[in-house]
Amino acid sequence: MGVSLFKIAKANFSAPFAPGSLEFQAHDPDLLSQFCVSEGWAGDLSSGIIKLGQWSTMLHGLSSSECGLLSLMHCYDLHDRARILDLFEQAAATHSCFCYSTTTLATGGHRRPVFCVGESVAADKQHAGSMVGVFLFPRFKLDPGSQLATRQ
Numbered sequence: 001m002g003v004s005l006f007k008i009a010k011a012n013f014s015a016p017f018a019p020g021s022l023e024f025q026a027h028d029p030d031l032l033s034q035f036c037v038s039e040g041w042a043g044d045l046s047s048g049i050i051k052l053g054q055w056s057t058m059l060h061g062l063s064s065s066e067c068g069l070l071s072l073m074h075c076y077d078l079h080d081r082a083r084i085l086d087l088f089e090q091a092a093a094t095h096s097c098f099c100y101s102t103t104t105l106a107t108g109g110h111r112r113p114v115f116c117v118g119e120s121v122a123a124d125k126q127h128a129g130s131m132v133g134v135f136l137f138p139r140f141k142l143d144p145g146s147q148l149a150t151r152q
Helices: 029-035 054-060 069-073 081-093
Strands: 006-010 036-044 049-052 066-068 096-105 111-121 130-138
Touching: 029 036, 036 054, 049 054, 054 111, 054 130, 066 069, 069 081, 081 096, 081 111, 081 130
Parallel strands: none
Antiparallel strands: 006 096, 036 049, 036 130, 049 066, 096 111, 111 130
């Protein structure tokens, strides 16, 4: 398969992420939207529910904008699921920032790359535990059976 990215970093948050922390204040959203569809998501660790936006729901091939982690994992390349699940489990255990990339199956057997960047606040006496992030879907599909380029 291609090059996949699975990273997690422990974060030392003095407070949980603030509403609007993913807003594009000094960035050019038009430039970003020229190359990809981006949309935020949120996860509630106490209920296990992940809430996706309209585009993320459709591009993941899900029928509902609210799903569990395993439902989300079933959208991803089979070879990446265990590592992404492990990444989410690590992120749920401690305040952290994380990212991953994989592919989803699109119409006609095409695969669609997806990138995820997020941060978590683990459950403690002050917080129920939550995650927030953004999905990035590049505006292209990979032909059936094609592979992402690998670094040499």
